[in-house]
Amino acid sequence: MNDTLKVFSSGSNTALAKEICDNIGIPLSQIEISRFSNDNLFVQIQESVREKDVFVVQSFTHPVSDHIMSLLLTLDALRSASARRITAVIPYYSYARSDKKDAPRISIAGRLVADLLKTAGADRVLTMDLHADSVHGFFSLPVDHLTAVPTICDYFAGSLDLSRAVVVATDAGGAKRAGKFAERLKISMAIIDKRRISDSDVKQGLVVGNVEGKNVIVFDDEISTGSTLVATIQTLERAGVRKIYVGATHPVLCGNAVKNLKTSPITEIVVSNTVHIPKEKQFPKLKVLSMGSLFSQAILRIHTGESVSALFQ
Amino acid sequence: MNDTLKVFSSGSNTALAKEICDNIGIPLSQIEISRFSNDNLFVQIQESVREKDVFVVQSFTHPVSDHIMSLLLTLDALRSASARRITAVIPYYSYARSDKKDAPRISIAGRLVADLLKTAGADRVLTMDLHADSVHGFFSLPVDHLTAVPTICDYFAGSLDLSRAVVVATDAGGAKRAGKFAERLKISMAIIDKRRISDSDVKQGLVVGNVEGKNVIVFDDEISTGSTLVATIQTLERAGVRKIYVGATHPVLCGNAVKNLKTSPITEIVVSNTVHIPKEKQFPKLKVLSMGSLFSQAILRIHTGESVSALFQ
Amino acid sequence: MNDTLKVFSSGSNTALAKEICDNIGIPLSQIEISRFSNDNLFVQIQESVREKDVFVVQSFTHPVSDHIMSLLLTLDALRSASARRITAVIPYYSYARSDKKDAPRISIAGRLVADLLKTAGADRVLTMDLHADSVHGFFSLPVDHLTAVPTICDYFAGSLDLSRAVVVATDAGGAKRAGKFAERLKISMAIIDKRRISDSDVKQGLVVGNVEGKNVIVFDDEISTGSTLVATIQTLERAGVRKIYVGATHPVLCGNAVKNLKTSPITEIVVSNTVHIPKEKQFPKLKVLSMGSLFSQAILRIHTGESVSALFQ
Amino acid sequence: MNDTLKVFSSGSNTALAKEICDNIGIPLSQIEISRFSNDNLFVQIQESVREKDVFVVQSFTHPVSDHIMSLLLTLDALRSASARRITAVIPYYSYARSDKKDAPRISIAGRLVADLLKTAGADRVLTMDLHADSVHGFFSLPVDHLTAVPTICDYFAGSLDLSRAVVVATDAGGAKRAGKFAERLKISMAIIDKRRISDSDVKQGLVVGNVEGKNVIVFDDEISTGSTLVATIQTLERAGVRKIYVGATHPVLCGNAVKNLKTSPITEIVVSNTVHIPKEKQFPKLKVLSMGSLFSQAILRIHTGESVSALFQ
Amino acid sequence: MNDTLKVFSSGSNTALAKEICDNIGIPLSQIEISRFSNDNLFVQIQESVREKDVFVVQSFTHPVSDHIMSLLLTLDALRSASARRITAVIPYYSYARSDKKDAPRISIAGRLVADLLKTAGADRVLTMDLHADSVHGFFSLPVDHLTAVPTICDYFAGSLDLSRAVVVATDAGGAKRAGKFAERLKISMAIIDKRRISDSDVKQGLVVGNVEGKNVIVFDDEISTGSTLVATIQTLERAGVRKIYVGATHPVLCGNAVKNLKTSPITEIVVSNTVHIPKEKQFPKLKVLSMGSLFSQAILRIHTGESVSALFQ
């Protein structure tokens, strides 16, 4: 069965692609991605994919536009090379944050990129922890939507004394996400409310819920520059918390994120490897949990036609 | 200019369609909608729409499937009758609530219905207060998304002493919506948190924020059977509020809603007329604010090519 | 081979779906179809369909709009649940009657519904005795078009003395259909001509062909309210026929159909079970021939890639 | 208004295209259609059509494949030359006869050609007297469907004593068509029934209805080789008719048609000019009624956005 | 594996189709292609193709429009007969020559025909030596693009003394093509430059490169009327070449081609059989190399999912 299964990396997270292949027990398939002198990208599939069941791993990390273009070129090359089925495996789908029209005359880019993937030849999508659940509906292709939440939960359950712990959402928009996290850990939750409480008390973060003297786990979907996180931590410290832990699926870690987090009073930051973190950006209290096993199981189940939702039951 | 503009009702909210026409100063265009003996629907446009700019008003109210099918038949009939442009005006788009995969193997019906509208011939959509903002991204057609929130705010601002008022969201999912409402009224807000707070205190609603002795305005997007609302009111009363007001865009009012709300300790319920409320379901403390003027202005601006977002600035 | 074959019922004719499954020797697959308080339909596939060859049985019977919507939701749910192939099995496709523009500015709904099925995710269609043969051309999907005519013929051939029998079409539009029926039974035919014969003799039915003293079999594609049939029988009795039999594929039987037919001078009415007839609507002289075996054979042939047209040779 | 209207001929019926232009008062637009040495067709539009409302006249007459290909090339050239709207005017759509699957594994070519026209760039279709009304539903483009029936009726009404006239359909399939013709002339009708009447009396045409001593008008949609017509006339003569007239929209007149009809006992044959009849194929008792005025009115109404169905009321 | 593979001929090159089948070891599948009296084409697939992997062989030779139409009808019939996959095998794709807009308001017909093939139901295309490589990009379907160049090279390598041979391109546009040919034979090349060299020396062909006393192989993609070839030969003779050989993939051989070439001073003309040459057009110095083996290998590799490009390595 596996002889028809091929996994490629389109360049942004080859480490994860290799881990997936190791888990499945197949070699990572060969592809060449280069750049012409006029800055055009060039993609060549280096082995026959005719009638193969092909998966291409690509996270939308910096430089995002290049990574999207190289994925689109890869999909198109695979299609015209007669792959039987092409699944775009997008561990981190950055444009999921662009999911509504909160200003006039903008693009709902999460939908646009979904349409571009279809145009380029994707037959299906496999992704993880989209910023909002409804982004799933932007795709006209079948989507399998994995989550790192149970893995991160299990890590904290195995390493922390949860009897004094509380989950904290960084704002109301993240309350549902943090709530699922809290439910799984069977602990209580709190919310940082950054919205106006009264006219004289604007935009300062208030902790909703009881956190004093507790160990808190701040949970979010991604850590970008870390500035929201830093502000949250200041609010929590003012509220008298004990230790602060952070959990997040996507460690985008751009700008001064690493510098700020390294020196912050956070005890441990637990993230997944949907976004590749190069050696030089790693630091002791950053714990990276691999999604390689989960993605490889999902890919095998898609390949053999077994239920993917059963992975979470 | 207006001689090429035609407004039809596809049957579910003809009262609103007529109001829109009155505001514009044109007659409601004629259409026949009937049913064959085998329960097939039959739609006939009764006047020439060739090269006309046509708007069809249809809310997705009970019986929803019939109202969707009659809209689809109307759109198809208009297209094949050579209308120049067809805008589906859907004041209440019920399937917006079906916006994610929160269970395996279900349809994200909000997306499916958006695709059906396109298949049937709609060129654009004009709608109001979709359950989630990201549902906008389900449409591949241009959408103008109106909101009743300012109108409802203005009503409360003009009738209530807001100095002691608080806006309340019925759950965390509605916090953003209630927040916008509170911001416009420049008052504080609170949330009913129905998620688990601790293991011994499950699923009982807790009021997050200070409501004691205040007048509260519970704000939601739609009132369906009213059971969530009734539970919210009980929680608020236990929390010692003074008077309770309710604001909501879509008065679906199904099941025992009217009976329950009539006898509830709510002082006033303010809704829009996106869903038609027949005489026999109206009751004294239910205040219905007409969206006829807003829809007519949006339609005129779409027709003449002026900015619709300017309506909200 | 059969372990990848799944048959679902979308609710309108579960009895037939069960019979099909019994014939194939597989259990009917599980699906939940329910309704939210705002009258939105909700469909959930209850078992994994990933890479399965799925057939969904749904007749377009009363309430037609709900049955179409629930089929569309089922198709969409199956597609996004990664079914390998989805066949909409529509024993009775009611909108086939809406097959032309006999009035200005109407929808050719038989075509529209065909397009909606494709939008929602159907890969193929299996149906029976469409009102007009050319409705087949409305579908851009492959269609297998079964017929109940041979089964009904065989029943009459086995139960009647055909030496004195004549087939009768209820109008000129049905002449081709009745002709095929007559050819198979090797008997002669007659037509009720309801069109104007002369200026003074308008719209009264005339029997074209010799029926006096004969046993007649009136044959049509569907029986709806039965009013056409009742008028035909009166005309035939005036013409001096002996016994009257009726054959029809689709027993829609709406309005007063059952009441009228029960008490009519018809000896026997032979129909198929493309439309489910509940116990309380059955009556002694109504003979229902099951299409379960024919549909199950067609489904198996589609599943295994054998000729379906061979079923009729 | 008319300065944006252009009419082209794609070669098969330039005479009709010119007549249309004369009626509108514009010159026929210039196009070059030629053939490369490898038998590829070459089409060049000879004048700017940018933002113009363009109509291309092409009947699907012998050689049909060349005429379809040259129309497709013309449509594509017009689209890429930025015509604002392109209407394929197809007075005779030959593939309408291919409207069902009366044998396994054939193409419903009437649908296929409709799809090809859309692919090549047609925005709308204007046609006349399609073989079956439901062929209209094969098009996903808006279609205006004209008819020559009233014009042919009016001709007979003005030239014949209708008091002793009967309309005859050549077979049951044409009964509806002949019926409309009879209704308009307010005379009675008859049918030639070529289906088996009894086992000993197979396939011989029988006249259904009273024609003895009458003047008959045989009405059909097209005259191809004329062999059906010749057989019909023999049957009618045996039945003792007086004079025989023939009416038909499309004078395809292929094979020995002209030779057979010239010498037949028909008094007069009345056809339209949807199919161009060159001088050498014309003969005294063939009366050709021009559709130039009707098509020009329809084109003007499409161009200016007036009702086309009003032409027939 | 091969029991699901079927090869049909759509009529223009049945000889090649048969050869392909012989090479594979399967019979040519049965199809009926005929013509109605109104010149409509009629195609019927004569055996079940349900779930089969079907290849249809059709070269676009005279009469091109008929051959394209019959291919389109065949594709549509196969699709609606539920073929699993349909590959259009087009050994000679004549419209590849129509690949750019070298005049205003023309169709890029190479693209249009590619789109028509998709509309009619082709899933893939297998073709040979397209006039320009970029025509490949006109197809949105996967294309396998074979070449006869190695076979023709090998023939010359096996029959000629190449030590004194030069390859000649008939114009600059063919230089790349001839260059590949020369590279494979490891001999030098020359070009006939028909462009203006100076104002007084217009349009006369000049030989660029050294050909005096050499044996030349003129190489082009197709031979149509042969007039370009005749002019090239005159130029080469004036330049003092020894013997002249000609190689070309597609022997269109229309107009006076056979007559002109027979009597020309060419020693041998080597072509493939992508275009069928009937007996009466063959002549002694015309050598036809069969592509039957190459096409059969490509078809088998497509069928079994092996690399097609490996055929050329």
Next chain:
Amino acid sequence: MNDTLKVFSSGSNTALAKEICDNIGIPLSQIEISRFSNDNLFVQIQESVREKDVFVVQSFTHPVSDHIMSLLLTLDALRSASARRITAVIPYYSYARSDKKDAPRISIAGRLVADLLKTAGADRVLTMDLHADSVHGFFSLPVDHLTAVPTICDYFAGSLDLSRAVVVATDAGGAKRAGKFAERLKISMAIIDKRRISDSDVKQGLVVGNVEGKNVIVFDDEISTGSTLVATIQTLERAGVRKIYVGATHPVLCGNAVKNLKTSPITEIVVSNTVHIPKEKQFPKLKVLSMGSLFSQAILRIHTGESVSALFQ
């Protein structure tokens, strides 16, 4: 008329966009293009475009992927903001060079990007000097294809003594392009042939044609790193040319291009401004001819519906 015309720059060549606007006499429309911290691009149209005829200027220059993505986001934002028509003005379409499959399993990216533009909402494309003419056929949208060749010709005609001049193509692939240039200037041409001439004389450039003692104008479509150009000049100097001029449409000028060309023995390099050259990359012998007037005329003609091809007659 012009009040409905809007021109935007998507960021890569705002200078040209401004020039276009100055020529038309309208202000450049306002747009905001920025970047989120996770490297997602953000585009907001800053003024109403409802029912406007919108042109977006964007060259595909370094960084190409970002410039393509920002164009796609702009197109999508314009579409959903209800622009009446959207034309992508792409003065330099870099991916035109990716126009064929000269290696297995690559993307024909020129086609892919054309499809992406359509998916994102472009209605038409306006571009200049595509690398190959047949790339035009990759677009399913109407394309207006401008050329800088006449402008560059006119410049040389006005500044050089052409009596001793020769046009040189850098390789056989550019021969057609250089030929058109030579024809317009009415001078002769030569070609650098880099293909193998004999086995011992590989890959060295040879000058085909007479250039000794002449002034040469090397003409190509784009100058990228300039390395081909430098090699060509060396070959020409060896061949004894007098002065060397260079003409090219697209001054991509990447890598060491500026450094190499500044110090080369070229007398003058004439390019257009389809690619923006910042001050620091300009140098004395680089002459930039503005295409602002030509693009503005084309845009006005597209806007008002006049012939664009007439610009070149």
